[in-house]
Amino acid sequence: MSSDREGRKAEFLKAAGFGDARREPLAGDASTRAYERLQQPNGSAAIFMDQPPALETTVCPPGATDAERLAMGYNAAARLAAGSVAAFVATAAFLRERELSAPTILAHDIENGLAVLEDLGDGLFATLIAQGQAETPLYEAAVDVQISLQAAPPPEILTTDGASWPLLTYDALALKVGTDTFLEWWPKFSGLPALPADAIAEWDALWAPIFARGDAGASVFTHRDFHAQNLLWLPERDGVARVGLLDFQDALRAHPAWDLTHLLQDARRDVSPELETAMLDRFLAARPSLDREAFIADYRALAASNAARILGRVFARQALLGRTQYEEFMPRTWRYLERNLADPQMAELKAWFDRHIPQSARR
Numbered sequence: 001m002s003s004d005r006e007g008r009k010a011e012f013l014k015a016a017g018f019g020d021a022r023r024e025p026l027a028g029d030a031s032t033r034a035y036e037r038l039q040q041p042n043g044s045a046a047i048f049m050d051q052p053p054a055l056e057t058t059v060c061p062p063g064a065t066d067a068e069r070l071a072m073g074y075n076a077a078a079r080l081a082a083g084s085v086a087a088f089v090a091t092a093a094f095l096r097e098r099e100l101s102a103p104t105i106l107a108h109d110i111e112n113g114l115a116v117l118e119d120l121g122d123g124l125f126a127t128l129i130a131q132g133q134a135e136t137p138l139y140e141a142a143v144d145v146q147i148s149l150q151a152a153p154p155p156e157i158l159t160t161d162g163a164s165w166p167l168l169t170y171d172a173l174a175l176k177v178g179t180d181t182f183l184e185w186w187p188k189f190s191g192l193p194a195l196p197a198d199a200i201a202e203w204d205a206l207w208a209p210i211f212a213r214g215d216a217g218a219s220v221f222t223h224r225d226f227h228a229q230n231l232l233w234l235p236e237r238d239g240v241a242r243v244g245l246l247d248f249q250d251a252l253r254a255h256p257a258w259d260l261t262h263l264l265q266d267a268r269r270d271v272s273p274e275l276e277t278a279m280l281d282r283f284l285a286a287r288p289s290l291d292r293e294a295f296i297a298d299y300r301a302l303a304a305s306n307a308a309r310i311l312g313r314v315f316a317r318q319a320l321l322g323r324t325q326y327e328e329f330m331p332r333t334w335r336y337l338e339r340n341l342a343d344p345q346m347a348e349l350k351a352w353f354d355r356h357i358p359q360s361a362r363r
Contacts, residue, residue: 009050012114013038016107018046033083037119046106051083051113059084062166066173077177079168081249086110086163088249092117093160094221100145101234101244110163120244125228126269133233136275141243142231142263143279147286148240150256154221158251169218170254172211179207179305182312189316190361199356206349210301214255217298222254227266256287257295261303265336267310267329273339300343307337327363334362 013019021038026047036048057073059082069076081087085108095102103118125142129135158165183203187194195203223230225247232244260283264276280299284292311333315326341350 005052008112009048009114012107012109012112013048013116016116018048018107018116021046023048038116045119047103047117047119049085049088049115049117051085053083053111053113057082060168062168069173070177074177077173079170079174079250079252081165081251083113084110084165084249085113085115087165087251088115089163090158090160090165091248091251093163094154094158095245095248098149099239099241100148101232101237101241102248103244103246108162120232120234120246123233123244125231125233126266128233129228129269136278138228138231138233139263139275139279140282141233141240142226143260143282144286145240145243145245146226146256146259146263146283149223150220150287153219154253167221167251167253170214170222170224170252170258171218172208172215174252175211175214175302175305176207178309178313179211180312181317182308185312185316185320186357186361189320190357190363192357192361195356199352202352206352207305210305213298214258214302214305217255217257218253220254220256222252222258223248223262224250224252224254224258225262226259227262228269255298255302256290257299257302258306260299261306265303265307265339267307267314267333267336270332297343297345300340300346304337304340304346304349307333307340311337330363338362 010019013021018038018040021040024037024039026035026037032052034050036050038046038048040046057075060069060072060076060079064072064076069079074080075082089105089108089110092102092105096104101120103120106116106118108115125135125138129138154167156167158167180203183195183200186192223245230245230247232246234242234244260280264271264279280296284290284295311330315330315333318326337353340346341353
């Protein structure tokens with residue numbers, strides 16, 4: 001970290017009233033963000049978010065064509081926020097307006113990628129469950145957050161004092177470029193030869209109607225990374241506010257199934273088929289306007305897409321870059337993918353995987 005960046009951070013914290021705070025680094029993820037806990041002399045705490053803007057490629061401008069997005073790079077094509085503090089601040093305000101527990105923004109510097117956030121604690125769902133807390137009530141609360149979020153259409157633009165961010169659609173191109181990272185990274189990781197042109201053409205043809213359904217159904221606010229390591233349990237609060245929300249800056253307008261695929265097929269912890277079914281039943285009981293059969297078909301198809309994206313872009317790519325800790329999550333993600341491909345409506349895609357990705361290369 002350059003001394004200039006450190007100096008800018010120190011100035012920001014001083015101006016925000018945190019100049020005397022003790023800074024404690026927190027565990028990171030696969031992103032370019034860094035977090036610290038700020039311990040004030042009076043015993044209070046906050047979270048410091050550092051997102052150097054120069055470390056990410058261009059985000060997608062509203063109205064950009066598919067060709068323009070592809071030319072700008074992965075963030076624009078996939079409609080990722082590139083860690084934008086403006087996206088985080090505006091999305092947090094929207095969530096709080098919906099009486100959900102996103103952290104209050106205590107200070108921010110959008111231009112320099114800095115923010116101080118309310119500290120919601122360390123009670124991550126994944127941690128609490130690993131310590132023995134019953135998982136079903138936590139998952140029920142998380143599903144209820146989805147029901148609440150989907151009760152009304154989201155705005156086109158998320159705004160708050162000092163920040164504005166467009167809520168774009170998780171469209172067919174964004175779904176495609178994410179899923180296609182499997183073709184780019186999995187053969188390299190598993191030692192398979194590059195896939196031939198006819199296999200890629202068949203892949204494109206099989207996924208195209210799935211991406212079209214995801215695009216056509218994109219109608220609700222979607223957190224986009226809604227899983228047990230981004231959800232905090234806040235039992236002192238009421239109702240859906242008991243679920244603290246993190247890492248939501250990549251939010252889009254997407255298919256109602258998308259966040260559920262992350263929650264119920266969590267790449268970092270096992271979610272049993274029984275719990276998955278119970279939570280889908282809970283969600284669909286609260287959304288009677290959805291056609292159950294069509295929704296489950298879309299859920300399975302989009303979950304397969306998400307699993308392929310995670311195996312390629314997140315896990316294989318990171319492992320090849322030296323972050324081998326992601327390899328431990330791969331077998332679980334393959335099990336989820338195979339669970340989805342077992343749906344009779346996914347038979348042709350299952351056959352594609354069976355022809356081109358042998359069991360020995362699924363690890």
